[in-house]
Amino acid sequence: MKKGEIVETGRHDELIAKQGVYFGLVQAQELETKKSEKKVEEEEEEELDSSPRFQDDTTVLIDEKKNKSHLRNSKESIIKPIKTDDEIIKEEMEKKLLQKMPLSRIFKMCKPEYGLMFIGCIGAGINGSVVPLFSLIFASILQVFSRTDQPDELRRSSNLWSLCFAILAVVSLFASFAQLGMFMLSGERLTKRLRKLTFEALLKQEASYFDDEKNGTGVLTSKLAVDATKVEGLSGGLMGVIIQTGFNIVVGFGLAFVVGWKLALVIIATSPAVVIVGFLEMRSVAGVGSKTRAAYEGTGKIVQQSVSNMQTIAALTREETFKKLYQNALRVPHKIAIKGSLLSSFGVGTSQGILYFIWALSFWYGSRLIKSGEYDLKQMLRVMFAVVFTAIDAAKAKVAALSIFEILDRKSLIDPTDNEGKERPTPILGDSSFKSVCFNYPARPNVSILRGLDLSIYSGKTIALVGSSGSGKSTVVSLLQRFYDVNSGEIEVEGVNVKQWNLEYLRSNMALVGQEPVLFDLTIEENIAYGKEGCTREEIEIAAKEANIHNFITSLPDGYNTRVGEKGTQLSGGQKQRVAIARALIRSPKILLLDEATSALDSESEKVVQNALNKASKGRTTLAIAHRLSTIQNADLILVCKKGKIVESGKHFDLINQKGLYYELVTKQTLITKKN
Ligand SMILES: Nc1ncnc2c1ncn2[C@@H]1O[C@H](COP(=O)(O)OP(=O)(O)OP(=O)(O)O)[C@@H](O)[C@H]1O
Numbered sequence: 001m002k003k004g005e006i007v008e009t010g011r012h013d014e015l016i017a018k019q020g021v022y023f024g025l026v027q028a029q030e031l032e033t034k035k036s037e038k039k040v041e042e043e044e045e046e047e048l049d050s051s052p053r054f055q056d057d058t059t060v061l062i063d064e065k066k067n068k069s070h071l072r073n074s075k076e077s078i079i080k081p082i083k084t085d086d087e088i089i090k091e092e093m094e095k096k097l098l099q100k101m102p103l104s105r106i107f108k109m110c111k112p113e114y115g116l117m118f119i120g121c122i123g124a125g126i127n128g129s130v131v132p133l134f135s136l137i138f139a140s141i142l143q144v145f146s147r148t149d150q151p152d153e154l155r156r157s158s159n160l161w162s163l164c165f166a167i168l169a170v171v172s173l174f175a176s177f178a179q180l181g182m183f184m185l186s187g188e189r190l191t192k193r194l195r196k197l198t199f200e201a202l203l204k205q206e207a208s209y210f211d212d213e214k215n216g217t218g219v220l221t222s223k224l225a226v227d228a229t230k231v232e233g234l235s236g237g238l239m240g241v242i243i244q245t246g247f248n249i250v251v252g253f254g255l256a257f258v259v260g261w262k263l264a265l266v267i268i269a270t271s272p273a274v275v276i277v278g279f280l281e282m283r284s285v286a287g288v289g290s291k292t293r294a295a296y297e298g299t300g301k302i303v304q305q306s307v308s309n310m311q312t313i314a315a316l317t318r319e320e321t322f323k324k325l326y327q328n329a330l331r332v333p334h335k336i337a338i339k340g341s342l343l344s345s346f347g348v349g350t351s352q353g354i355l356y357f358i359w360a361l362s363f364w365y366g367s368r369l370i371k372s373g374e375y376d377l378k379q380m381l382r383v384m385f386a387v388v389f390t391a392i393d394a395a396k397a398k399v400a401a402l403s404i405f406e407i408l409d410r411k412s413l414i415d416p417t418d419n420e421g422k423e424r425p426t427p428i429l430g431d432s433s434f435k436s437v438c439f440n441y442p443a444r445p446n447v448s449i450l451r452g453l454d455l456s457i458y459s460g461k462t463i464a465l466v467g468s469s470g471s472g473k474s475t476v477v478s479l480l481q482r483f484y485d486v487n488s489g490e491i492e493v494e495g496v497n498v499k500q501w502n503l504e505y506l507r508s509n510m511a512l513v514g515q516e517p518v519l520f521d522l523t524i525e526e527n528i529a530y531g532k533e534g535c536t537r538e539e540i541e542i543a544a545k546e547a548n549i550h551n552f553i554t555s556l557p558d559g560y561n562t563r564v565g566e567k568g569t570q571l572s573g574g575q576k577q578r579v580a581i582a583r584a585l586i587r588s589p590k591i592l593l594l595d596e597a598t599s600a601l602d603s604e605s606e607k608v609v610q611n612a613l614n615k616a617s618k619g620r621t622t623l624a625i626a627h628r629l630s631t632i633q634n635a636d637l638i639l640v641c642k643k644g645k646i647v648e649s650g651k652h653f654d655l656i657n658q659k660g661l662y663y664e665l666v667t668k669q670t671l672i673t674k675k676n
Pocket of ligand 1: 469471474
């Protein structure tokens with residue numbers, strides 16, 4: 001097929017004999033040699049993966065290897081087994097410890113909103129007094145209606161109390177607006193600030209933070225979306241409720257005592273029961289909510305992965321597997337939710353029951369006081385309403401969680417923005433070295449990846465790193481950009497340890513073109529412009545020309561304004577890769593890092609992309625990782641990596657003559673025969 005048309009058909013032999021397009025493709029792909037290369041890789045993988053931990057996790061690790069580049073980008077490609085109740089509860093407890101967050105700190109964060117909050121507080125105070133005043137008027141109205149034998153008195157009093165209700169209505173309207181409106185406004189502002197700060201804090205975290213499954217995409221996005229709002233409730237809403245409740249209690253109980261202390265005392269003696277039950281009810285509902293949420297975070301992951309990998313799932317016909325996975329994942333939150341519902345229903349029932357019991361007690365004792373002539377009806381009703389309404393309101397105190405502060409407070413182990421006292425060496429030519437570097441990924445501390453690796457990268461030269469899959473080549477590239485810190489040994493660029501470098505400056509002098517280019521769902525122009533802050537259209541076009549993609553872009557109806565779609569799906573692999581190369585080149589990097597940049601491409605695209613890369617690496621320090629050894633034959637130095645060490649180094653023909661591992665790899669790819 002060529003340009004959307006079938007140009008040749010036939011059996012393999014016939015097409016080979018024809019020496020047409022198919023013949024070209026077969027030749028370029030070296031079909032036979034690839035098969036043998038794969039076999040060698042599998043053998044070496046088995047050899048390398050011999051630690052007990054590795055064997056336990058075989059399926060996960062194999063998946064991980066297949067998805068390695070995806071894993072590095074999305075940091076979340078493996079569906080882990082569903083957690084048990086105990087694990088979830090343990091995690092919740094750990095979270096709670098972290099959540100011990102003084103309210104004073106939240107209030108400190110609200111400093112710019114103090115004015116708004118002050119108005120809100122006044123509104124809350126007035127609102128808190130409205131309920132006891134209402135009960136006072138309500139009791140008086142009932143008393144008035146008991147005097148149907150005095151029509152004039154009835155009219156006068158009912159007019160007066162109706163006016164009082166009207167005044168209360170207006171006061172309540174303004175007070176509620178002041179309380180809710182101002183607190184909401186200040187809360188919204190605080191949430192926006194918190195989200196911004198949290199997102200900034202996330203961007204500072206080191207790569208290993210995202211390797212941890214506790215910090216998967218689903219969990220972090222939910223923290224940003226939901227937990228920030230919770231803090232809003234605490235800063236504004238809760239403060240309003242506390243003030244409102246405080247006024248409610250003081251004014252309500254005060255009035256009740258003034259009107260009739262005996263009945264007030266009896267009812268107040270029972271009201272702590274309402275408060276306690278109400279509080280327990282709230283706790284159980286809130287507690288169940290957070291437990292269920294934590295459990296649902298796991299299910300969210302499955303949904304997210306299913307949706308974003310829909311095509312792969314459909315192609316593999318694994319819909320049933322994911323359905324089952326999701327069903328299993330739902331089991332734990334469902335169990336927690338059921339337990340919680342029963343518990344909270346019991347709490348609600350008990351508190352309602354106690355309330356009616358208090359009404360019964362109040363009426364019984366009130367009627368006895370009326371009978372004995374100590375109280376009249378109005379007095380009894382006023383005390384009863386004032387106390388009971390107050391007690392109901394006081395039970396509304398809220399409990400909120402603050403897990404968002406976990407992120408905000410976390411100090412990144414490798415913070416690219418923390419550059420105080422860090423070095424900015426000049427000029428940067430690209431001389432770099434690894435000295436006895438030992439490294440394992442923090443997420444997998446038992447598996448050594450680099451075991452005393454030494455290598456040197458010379459300025460202006462192209463250094464190729466080859467070796468079997470899993471030998472640690474991509475890890476070298478990650479460490480050079482300081483995405484992780486080494487366990488021992490040193491990595492130096494321009495003679496300065498990367499830990500001493502201003503990290504933003506270090507990274508801004510490097511550009512990586514990986515196996516799977518990551519494009520953003522923006523236009524081609526915007527994607528290229530991401531490479532360099534404030535670049536001009538002219539620079540973008542120059543970079544696109546250097547990357548051999550300018551002509552293609554201008555042939556599109558929307559040219560540079562063409563949107564590439566989510567993850568660049570609206571472009572072919574080769575086109576995506578060239579856009580990524582343009583994005584790398586626009587940075588004018590001093591060190592160009594190529595991590596199997598052409599291995600995902602078909603032979604024709606590979607040629608075009610390889611030409612672009614050759615052009616890009618001329619005169620520039622380049623570290624190139626390649627599986628297809630034909631692409632790095634001309635490198636100034638080839639380093640052969642095996643099990644986290646460099647075992648051979650030299651130029652192509654020197655290494656061939658050595659007849660070592662490189663020779664073996666090349667033989668497998670029949671490069672020698674091609675050369676001859
Ligand atoms: N983020 C990570 N967390 C844990 N282990 C990882 C991570 N990234 C890579 N690994 C593991 O480190 C080992 C070395 O990986 P690396 O990507 O450096 O190998 P490679 O030589 O580049 O392989 P390939 O040629 O297949 O790309 C592999 O076993 C891999 O599973």
